[in-house]
Amino acid sequence: MALPQTKVDATEARLSGMEQPQGGWTALARGQALARVREMGLPARRDEYWKYTRPDTLVSAEAPSAALFDAQETPVFGEIDRLKIVFVDGIFDAEASDDLTLEGVTIERLADVAHADIHWALDLYGTLEANGQDPVQRPLAALNTAFATDGVLIHATGKAAKPISLIYRHASETSDVILHHVIKVDAGAEVTVLENGPAAARFNKCMEIDIADGGTFHHVRAQGRDHERRAATHTFARLGRESVLKSFTLTANGVMTRNETVIELTGDDAVAHVAGASLGDGDFHHDTTVFITHDAVNCESRQVFKKVLRNGATGVFQGKILVKPDAQKTDGYQISQSLLLDGDSQFLVKPELEIYADDVACSHGSTSGAIDEEALFYLRSRGVPTGEATDLLTLAFLAEAVDEIEDEALAEEILDRIGSWLLRRRAD
Amino acid sequence: MLEIKNLHAQLEEEDKQILKGVDLTVEAGKVHAIMGPNGSGKSTLSYVLSGRDGYEVTEGSATLAGDDILDMEPEERAAAGLFLAFQYPVEIPGVGNMTFLRTAVNAQRKARGEEEMSASDFLKVIREKAKSLKIDADMLKRPVNVGFSGGEKKRNEILQMAMLEPKMCILDETDSGLDVDAMKLVAEGVNALRSEGRGFLVITHYQRLLDHIKPDVVHIMADGKIVKSGGPELALEVENNGYAGLLEEVA
Ligand SMILES: Nc1ncnc2c1ncn2[C@@H]1O[C@H](COP(=O)(O)OP(=O)(O)O)[C@@H](O)[C@H]1O
Numbered sequence: 001m002a003l004p005q006t007k008v009d010a011t012e013a014r015l016s017g018m019e020q021p022q023g024g025w026t027a028l029a030r031g032q033a034l035a036r037v038r039e040m041g042l043p044a045r046r047d048e049y050w051k052y053t054r055p056d057t058l059v060s061a062e063a064p065s066a067a068l069f070d071a072q073e074t075p076v077f078g079e080i081d082r083l084k085i086v087f088v089d090g091i092f093d094a095e096a097s098d099d100l101t102l103e104g105v106t107i108e109r110l111a112d113v114a115h116a117d118i119h120w121a122l123d124l125y126g127t128l129e130a131n132g133q134d135p136v137q138r139p140l141a142a143l144n145t146a147f148a149t150d151g152v153l154i155h156a157t158g159k160a161a162k163p164i165s166l167i168y169r170h171a172s173e174t175s176d177v178i179l180h181h182v183i184k185v186d187a188g189a190e191v192t193v194l195e196n197g198p199a200a201a202r203f204n205k206c207m208e209i210d211i212a213d214g215g216t217f218h219h220v221r222a223q224g225r226d227h228e229r230r231a232a233t234h235t236f237a238r239l240g241r242e243s244v245l246k247s248f249t250l251t252a253n254g255v256m257t258r259n260e261t262v263i264e265l266t267g268d269d270a271v272a273h274v275a276g277a278s279l280g281d282g283d284f285h286h287d288t289t290v291f292i293t294h295d296a297v298n299c300e301s302r303q304v305f306k307k308v309l310r311n312g313a314t315g316v317f318q319g320k321i322l323v324k325p326d327a328q329k330t331d332g333y334q335i336s337q338s339l340l341l342d343g344d345s346q347f348l349v350k351p352e353l354e355i356y357a358d359d360v361a362c363s364h365g366s367t368s369g370a371i372d373e374e375a376l377f378y379l380r381s382r383g384v385p386t387g388e389a390t391d392l393l394t395l396a397f398l399a400e401a402v403d404e405i406e407d408e409a410l411a412e413e414i415l416d417r418i419g420s421w422l423l424r425r426r427a428d
Numbered sequence: 429m430l431e432i433k434n435l436h437a438q439l440e441e442e443d444k445q446i447l448k449g450v451d452l453t454v455e456a457g458k459v460h461a462i463m464g465p466n467g468s469g470k471s472t473l474s475y476v477l478s479g480r481d482g483y484e485v486t487e488g489s490a491t492l493a494g495d496d497i498l499d500m501e502p503e504e505r506a507a508a509g510l511f512l513a514f515q516y517p518v519e520i521p522g523v524g525n526m527t528f529l530r531t532a533v534n535a536q537r538k539a540r541g542e543e544e545m546s547a548s549d550f551l552k553v554i555r556e557k558a559k560s561l562k563i564d565a566d567m568l569k570r571p572v573n574v575g576f577s578g579g580e581k582k583r584n585e586i587l588q589m590a591m592l593e594p595k596m597c598i599l600d601e602t603d604s605g606l607d608v609d610a611m612k613l614v615a616e617g618v619n620a621l622r623s624e625g626r627g628f629l630v631i632t633h634y635q636r637l638l639d640h641i642k643p644d645v646v647h648i649m650a651d652g653k654i655v656k657s658g659g660p661e662l663a664l665e666v667e668n669n670g671y672a673g674l675l676e677e678v679a
Pocket residue numbers: 439446464465466467468469470471472473482
């Protein structure tokens with residue numbers, strides 16, 4: 001079907017100013033990705049998949065500028081022994097980064113190795129993204145594959161000695177950044193990747209993760225809270241037999257965030273948990289879009305998303321579990337909940353189950369509610385002031401999501417971050 | 429300790445008068461009991477005193493150790509020394525019982541300008557008090573009242589009371605839903621807290637709790653008012669003759 005002319009025009013307007021890195025082993029994938037972008041067209045307001053989130057500022061030719069924000073807080077993950085890789089407005093900062101050597105993994109930068117003729121990531125770069133275009137199109141991810149200027153290529157061959165921490169700093173009010181990471185976890189290998197920071201005025205990030213049999217991948221990210229920053233991120237993962245993926249995202253403020261996670265469970269007994277806590281105070285928009293495909297026997301998937309919203313914030317959750325005909329004994333769970341701290345905020349949800357196997361246990365639920373007045377009074381009657389009591393109940397609301405972080409020290413970091421966000425907004 | 433004068437209260441939402449002139453004084457060191465038929469306003473009195481939303485005081489006053497409490501926020505009343513053991517303790521998923529108690533103890537200390545209790549001191553004290561109420565470590569770790577049996581919830585109320593050391597304790601039907609053993613435990617917990625500086629107001633429907641917590645004064649409440657007061661023998665009268673006879677007598 002031919003694209004509507006308006007979509008073609010909008011897409012070409014975006015593409016016109018962009019330059020594709022040339023040559024090397026990524027050239028083919030980039031060329032194909034560009035063709036996909038042209039075939040699909042960039043997201044437009046009337047697209048079904050963008051019903052609750054306006055894509056215009058994510059696809060416009062120019063990134064809307066975003067003021068820098070002095071967070072005045074110690075950066076997250078500060079207490080964690082980790083290997084730091086710093087990007088400032090998408091540009092690698094060697095000075096601020098650690099040496100990229102770590103036991104159990106090899107780490108390279110896309111921009112460093114893109115000129116080579118051959119690379120282990122050849123089979124993966126753009127491949128999981130391309131697979132993830134069906135049945136739902138994700139043109140911003142194809143745009144990313146075609147134009148990414150840098151990123152990291154992580155190959156875990158054993159147990160990584162410590163977490164790899166990607167730090168995204170924002171220094172220019174007009175930065176428009178595209179990064180693409182590829183992570184390959186070998187059979188039985190294990191690695192943890194951390195991400196934090198506002199990254200840019202507009203950030204398009206894609207992460208492709210291929211986990212072989214028995215491999216484990218942990219992912220914890222805290223999206224920076226510059227009020228005016230925008231981000232569209234995609235996480236594509238393919239899981240082999242008995243492999244494990246656990247991904248948690250904290251999103252605090254930021255005018256526009258669209259996080260898409262696309263997971264394919266292709267080996268029996270694989271486990272995928274994706275969770276998130278989202279804090280919006282003001283005219284902020286947080287969209288969590290998840291698509292999990294069960295294509296093997298006895299796999300488990302969990303989606304746990306909690307959003308705390310006030311002062312005009314909007315939370316979106318689109319979550320789908322697709323169970324293919326042979327994916328018997330699937331255990332699928334999905335919960336999305338919002339805590340609306342006032343009447344100005346809204347939570348828009350579209351939970352979906354599509355099941356073609358008969359022996360499965362899948363459940364999903366979604367709720368939206370205010371602070372429990374009974375519980376609040378109970379706490380106050382014990383002497384806990386309203387503000388502190390509200391915070392305690394808010395943390396309790398978020399607990400199921402934060403509990404998905406397996407590592408206690410990382411969970412502590414995230415809780416600290418949530419705690420300080422709440423403290424700044426203390427109502428009493 | 430607690431002085432209630434001519435207290436009138438109605439529901440905020442509808443024009444329904446529930447407390448119709450309650451007069452009651454509980455002196456420090458004394459245990460007063462309130463008995464009365466269902467719907468007479470006993471729980472409402474406890475809620476109005478502790479500051480729950482939804483009630484409007486239209487007349488009268490209530491003071492705690494001389495301070496007007498009706499204008500205070502619930503947390504201020506708590507810090508001033510008022511404690512209500514709820515008839516229906518609230519479940520709070522996601523908040524650990526221990527965290528809840530420590531937050532409460534320290535919030536009250538802070539409000540009174542006292543030093544916060546250290547984590548280790550707190551642990552020592554709570555372990556000891558929990559033990560005497562047969563509350564195990566697991567109950568302390570679990571979310572507040574979630575999955576607790578009726579008896580566990582009530583014991584948990586008494587544990588909170590023991591930790592917070594209030595000046596004035598109001599117990600709303602703490603005996604309801606308890607078997608004999610659990611009631612004894614609760615009564616022992618209360619009795620252990622009886623002291624010269626502390627007042628108790630024990631609301632109960634039945635006389636049997638008062639076998640274990642011996643009251644100094646018993647009041648009968650009916651239709652939003654105290655209709656009769658007397659010694660412990662009044663509770664026995666209720667037990668033997670029911671409220672009907674008593675209420676006829678005062679009508
Ligand atoms: N929030 C409320 N909404 C409607 N009616 C109420 C409310 N609170 C109390 N009442 C009414 O007030 C009366 C007294 O109730 P309550 O104080 O619970 O009595 P008791 O504790 O003595 O059984 C009852 O008729 C009850 O239905």
